[in-house]
Amino acid sequence: MKITTKVEKFTSPLYLESGRILEPYELIYETYGELNSDKSNVVIVTHALTGSHHAAGTYEGDRKAGWWDGMIGSSKPIDTDKFFVICVNVIGSCFGSTGPLSPKHPSSESYRLKFPVITVTDMVRAQRILYDRLGIHKALAIIGGSMGGMQALCFAIEHPNFASKHIILASTYATSPWAIAFNKVAREAVINDPLFKDGMYDPKEIKNSGLAGLSIGRMCGYISYLSPDTMEKKFARDYVSTDGLYELFGRFEVERYLDYNGLNFVNWFDPLSFLYITKAINIFDARRNFDSLEDSLSEIKSNLTLISFSSDLLFLPCEMKTIHQTMCEIGKSKQSKYIEIESSYGHDAFLVEIDKFSHIVKEALKER
Amino acid sequence: MKITTKVEKFTSPLYLESGRILEPYELIYETYGELNSDKSNVVIVTHALTGSHHAAGTYEGDRKAGWWDGMIGSSKPIDTDKFFVICVNVIGSCFGSTGPLSPKHPSSESYRLKFPVITVTDMVRAQRILYDRLGIHKALAIIGGSMGGMQALCFAIEHPNFASKHIILASTYATSPWAIAFNKVAREAVINDPLFKDGMYDPKEIKNSGLAGLSIGRMCGYISYLSPDTMEKKFARDYVSTDGLYELFGRFEVERYLDYNGLNFVNWFDPLSFLYITKAINIFDARRNFDSLEDSLSEIKSNLTLISFSSDLLFLPCEMKTIHQTMCEIGKSKQSKYIEIESSYGHDAFLVEIDKFSHIVKEALKER
Numbered sequence: 001m002k003i004t005t006k007v008e009k010f011t012s013p014l015y016l017e018s019g020r021i022l023e024p025y026e027l028i029y030e031t032y033g034e035l036n037s038d039k040s041n042v043v044i045v046t047h048a049l050t051g052s053h054h055a056a057g058t059y060e061g062d063r064k065a066g067w068w069d070g071m072i073g074s075s076k077p078i079d080t081d082k083f084f085v086i087c088v089n090v091i092g093s094c095f096g097s098t099g100p101l102s103p104k105h106p107s108s109e110s111y112r113l114k115f116p117v118i119t120v121t122d123m124v125r126a127q128r129i130l131y132d133r134l135g136i137h138k139a140l141a142i143i144g145g146s147m148g149g150m151q152a153l154c155f156a157i158e159h160p161n162f163a164s165k166h167i168i169l170a171s172t173y174a175t176s177p178w179a180i181a182f183n184k185v186a187r188e189a190v191i192n193d194p195l196f197k198d199g200m201y202d203p204k205e206i207k208n209s210g211l212a213g214l215s216i217g218r219m220c221g222y223i224s225y226l227s228p229d230t231m232e233k234k235f236a237r238d239y240v241s242t243d244g245l246y247e248l249f250g251r252f253e254v255e256r257y258l259d260y261n262g263l264n265f266v267n268w269f270d271p272l273s274f275l276y277i278t279k280a281i282n283i284f285d286a287r288r289n290f291d292s293l294e295d296s297l298s299e300i301k302s303n304l305t306l307i308s309f310s311s312d313l314l315f316l317p318c319e320m321k322t323i324h325q326t327m328c329e330i331g332k333s334k335q336s337k338y339i340e341i342e343s344s345y346g347h348d349a350f351l352v353e354i355d356k357f358s359h360i361v362k363e364a365l366k367e368r
Numbered sequence: 369m370k371i372t373t374k375v376e377k378f379t380s381p382l383y384l385e386s387g388r389i390l391e392p393y394e395l396i397y398e399t400y401g402e403l404n405s406d407k408s409n410v411v412i413v414t415h416a417l418t419g420s421h422h423a424a425g426t427y428e429g430d431r432k433a434g435w436w437d438g439m440i441g442s443s444k445p446i447d448t449d450k451f452f453v454i455c456v457n458v459i460g461s462c463f464g465s466t467g468p469l470s471p472k473h474p475s476s477e478s479y480r481l482k483f484p485v486i487t488v489t490d491m492v493r494a495q496r497i498l499y500d501r502l503g504i505h506k507a508l509a510i511i512g513g514s515m516g517g518m519q520a521l522c523f524a525i526e527h528p529n530f531a532s533k534h535i536i537l538a539s540t541y542a543t544s545p546w547a548i549a550f551n552k553v554a555r556e557a558v559i560n561d562p563l564f565k566d567g568m569y570d571p572k573e574i575k576n577s578g579l580a581g582l583s584i585g586r587m588c589g590y591i592s593y594l595s596p597d598t599m600e601k602k603f604a605r606d607y608v609s610t611d612g613l614y615e616l617f618g619r620f621e622v623e624r625y626l627d628y629n630g631l632n633f634v635n636w637f638d639p640l641s642f643l644y645i646t647k648a649i650n651i652f653d654a655r656r657n658f659d660s661l662e663d664s665l666s667e668i669k670s671n672l673t674l675i676s677f678s679s680d681l682l683f684l685p686c687e688m689k690t691i692h693q694t695m696c697e698i699g700k701s702k703q704s705k706y707i708e709i710e711s712s713y714g715h716d717a718f719l720v721e722i723d724k725f726s727h728i729v730k731e732a733l734k735e736r
Binding site (some may be wrong): 008017019020023068110113117119146174175176177178180181182184188189191192194212213215216219220222223226227231232234235236246247248249252253254255258262275276279282283285295313316368 | 385386387388426481484485488542543544545546548549550552553556557559560561562580581582583587588590593594595598599600602603604605614615616617620621622623626630641644645650651653681721
């Protein structure tokens, strides 16, 4: 599979939903497979909160493959022998696209808290401009889970002529107060960490000494990504064998797991990006600028495939079902397919239970 | 209704499950109604993590009634015209019973992190000694929700001749990794707050300037006490009207609610008690010292009434059901009744949906 990573620079302003502008800006993206001569084999994959453009394959010297490696590749469900797959790092993120630590032109200093609030609409708008530059004016499909699903839905509503299929997993049409509450705890933990210094932290310092707030935020995220069932299977009530049961800070294995992943998170994610992207997730509402969900979904010309997971506690299956039911109510039942996958893996199922839904994605990509 | 609040001091040591001792110690408790001449009308109410001995009635000058005021009183489900109700503040707590901020005898300095880890077994043992001193050697019933339910179950298993009925709400037989994970986030937030100072914080200082870590811990608790449904009904996606949607720190109403309750928590609860009691909850396992749940439940001689709530995401209905099923499997089906209450209020239902279960409690108290 041919993988390329590229950065595109844009000097004309990106007009944001907030009324502010981003200028200049850069987008980093990865492609898998080859673009055919009439550019008719493009499949766009959109990433979640902490995801990146590195969706598949393994970089030289790296141990870990891209975040959806099981889905994207030669003879895989999103088959790179057929499709030219693109994944773009969203603006506001910290993997190479313009974000809060990028220099605020013309100065060489980072935006920090002066970075504008970005929305899912903005993420999508920026991508659309990139595709335009690449000469891609049509995509076969746009696929994403979680915040990636929000982007896919946003593409369907706001750019209805661009792609003919939108496959949305473990997502919603508007972030619920329940999900906002999880983000709240995580965001407060980051903001209140003294090393955060109102956003003026030293990136090296927080990597070296850890940013407890970001670790705690990640732990809180983990709860919302998993489910009581997964935790029971994964950890039960196992206790760390070297810890004493009656030590105040003795730990269960589930606590060690959260510690490990929380502490590690600081090494590969940035606290300001975390704040900006969770903000974008919180304020995502496909009904904004429309009178109702009916109204916004009326814009859609493509086919939707909506995949939810029974144990997803972050974006509940009923939220995905509402999209489907609304499509049916406005006479678009032929354009909408809803599947609830039985899974005990919670929200994370869209990343780990590929075997359970890959055939649906494959099928959806095949249909005309 | 006659309310009295008393403190009992004990100078003989309390032998803890950990092998350590607590000596001396005090217990604060409240009683409602009058003890009859043969002391046969005692009903014990046990409290949850942040609860106290103040279960009912309103103190002079106070606006808020006790935490189960709807349940306890004249002509209420736990009728103080008939019953003499006792509620004891658990050891480790911060409302008057001996806890981490109590002086470590013979010095006048507080225990702080030198306070021993206590367990639900210890909380119950301490209460049993108190009842003994009060000349109460039998109780009609022990009733509690959440950690109060753990105490009730522990009473039933470890003191099988003491009470003839145990009514357990929204609880479990062993804390799940899922619940431990919620506590983990909360505990980490407390521990990592610089004002916590490894437990050597100044109680006045943290009340004045706030202990963000404890607030965040409380917010995390709130998520686990509520449910997606309650949050939707209570807040939907309402945004604080004076905040800007595109301000990074602009807030949804659900965030304002969490802020308010989180910040307020510091004024009435102590961070060390929070750590010790969540530890006791984490390590609660009715199977400890037994070969299995069957084995431990075999000890029970009383009648169990097990009440769970459909949307409880902290202690899932299936956990309560397991207690009932196990009772049936060991031939004690006549001693066990299980009821799942339909509710959208999550774990908090045992505090707020009294109308839905009060008749069950009333009935259980009536039965011979």
